[in-house]
């Protein structure tokens with residue numbers, strides 16, 4: 345290969361590898377990928393080719409630098425001497441420098457490997473570490489974890505609907521576990537109030553009245569999760585937003601009205617939020633768990649929402665209904681819909697439930 349061809353090949357290689365490294369780096373950053381296919385190697389290849397390119401043009405560069413230095417000295421005119429012309433072909437020295445540059449780039453990549461997972465910016469991982477016993481250090485001791493708040497949330501003056509006693513059908517647990525699926529296509533027509541009653545009982549119903557223990561487990565029996573239901577189509581209930589009053593197995597109407605469009609918008613356009621007969625909205629009153637469990641509270645709260653969500657899934661399946669968890673929603677929109685102050689109580693988890701084809 346003639347020297348000129350080699351130079352063109354090096355320039356083309358630099359452009360290709362550099363562009364790939366740049367674009368893949370930008371895409372990885374944009375979508376939060378910790379790795380991008382061959383990104384690192386494209387960077388090394390580009391760096392090696394740059395060094396090779398400099399080596400191939402070292403005389404020209406050197407000549408230019410010398411001329412520049414003399415030119416910039418006051419009183420000295422630019423050199424009249426001709427710029428040395430590079431010899432055609434790649435000489436042994438050039439080849440050696442190129443090979444060494446490639447090797448150097450490779451070794452540099454080994455010595456300074458790219459960071460694997462950018463954990464430092466990941467608040468979730470930082471929180472997980474911080475919430476380990478001793479993880480918060482002295483800072484944890486100095487934080488004010490507050491006092492125990494009321495265990496239940498009252499809605500004084502809200503219209504109350506006492507729910508029918510839940511009579512869950514005798515069902516085969518193992519069959520239900522096997523049959524549970526996320527169902528997003530719902531049939532029209534009202535949901536019987538008895539079904540909603542059974543679903544609420546499964547979610548958070550009091551199963552041991554003496555101690556107030558509920559259907560889903562709770563760290564320290566502190567029960568930070570509140571259950572709301574956006575009712576779209578339930579026999580005997582006006583459409584609107586309801587709060588589940590656990591102790592009385594009753595619903596309190598927070599707001600009447602058709603919430604379908606608002607919920608679909610809050611759920612980033614997921615149509616099932618409007619086509620399901622009901623949508624459960626699980627919120628947390630953080631302080632209920634925080635005062636006791638401190639830095640571990642947030643972990644427990646999320647775990648508890650998961651327990652309740654699974655109970656709703658299984659109860660829906662047992663009733664011949666379909667359910668689907670929804671984690672993708674606009675928090676502020678949902679919190680506004682509920683009318684809660686998100687620094688104290690915030691939506692964590694939505695679950696649609698509706699009638700489905702057998």
Ligand SMILES: Cc1cc2nc3c(=O)[nH]c(=O)nc-3n(C[C@H](O)[C@H](O)[C@H](O)COP(=O)(O)O)c2cc1C
Pocket residue numbers: 524525526527528614668669670671672673
């Ligand atoms: C925390 C969580 C959030 C989810 N968020 C959504 C969601 O926003 N939209 C959706 O259609 N499905 C959502 N799902 C349902 C999952 O897509 C579903 O569970 C998964 O595809 C497995 O299917 P299966 O539930 O039928 O076993 C979510 C599930 C979980 C556990």
